[in-house]
Amino acid sequence: MSDLRTLFEAASALAGQSFAELAAQQGMAVPADLTRHKGWVGQLLEAALGATAGSQALQDFPELGVELKTIPLDAKGKPLETTFVCTTPLVNITGLSWENSNVRNKLQCVLWVPIDGRREIPLAERTVGTAFFWQPDATEEAQLKRDWTEHMDKIAMGEVEQITAHQGEVLQLRPKAANSRVLTDAIGPNGEPIQTLPRGFYLKTQFTWQIIRRIFSLTEPSVTTRTP
Structure with a gap:
């Protein structure tokens, strides 16, 4: 894409199309469901x-x-699941800050594409909504930075295995692996190297719901004011 406007127009043109229609255009097969194809959409x-x-x-x-x-x-426009941001570094994190983190890099400008997530609708028949751009405002960035910092401090102190998905106001940390046999290096309680499940950062659903409410309450003319 040459610029943001072109990308936004291309994303907007997808609105109303079914997954079956899009998949046919791309030469992709539609799985029966997303149980074993979580990243397919x-x-x-x-x-x-x-x-x-x-x-x-x-x-x-x-x-x-x-x-x-x-x-x-869902049918009311509320997010149905958390949003994966990126994998979490568990070693070699000295000098890593929020400002140079991959979470901040990934979230500095997001093109959100709402999709019909209702599980009672066959996957092939579900449709794409209207896309919108989002950049964190000062409050949202402060929330993200605070959670990221708390998670990374615990990782640095060897407490990665004590972090649960309940922790974090808007950004959670939880295992990100195909199965329990996939392990990676991390820092142990006494600074020793240990093996643990890879972790990923995820946006909690109340935060993405907050984004949707903020974006669509805007009144000034903007590419972000269109209703999904």
């Missing part, structure tokens, strides 16, 4: 919009500084 939208980052630790559109996030909503 994101991959479908990435393909449709030409995201270039793949699995790299970059924004999905690095040339624009934009991250693409799908957000499944």
Whole structure:
């Protein structure tokens, strides 16, 4: 994509299309459900919009500084699940700050694409909503920074295995692995190297609901004021 306007127009053009229609355009098969294909919808939208980052630790559109996030909503427009941001560094974190963290990098400008998340609707028949851009305001960034700092302080002190998904006001830390056999290096209670499950940062649903409420209460003309 050459610029933000072009990307926004391309994302807006997807609104109302079913997953079956989009998948056919991209030559992709629609799975029966998302039980074993959790990332499929994101991959479908990435393909449709030409995201270039793949699995790299970059924004999905690095040339624009934009991250693409799908957000499944219920019939009332509320988020149905947490939003994965990025994997969590568990070693070699000396000198890492919020300002140079991958969480902040990923969330500095997000193109949210709402999708129909109702499980009673067959996956192929679910549709795409209207996209919107979001950048954290001062309050939101402060919330994110506070949670990120608390999580990373605990990791640095060797307390990674004591962190639960309940901790954090808006940003949670929880295991991110295909199964319990996938382990990675981390810092133990006495500073010794240990093996633990990889972790990921996730936005809590009350935070993404807060984003939706803030964005759609705007009244000035903006690309972010369109209703999903």
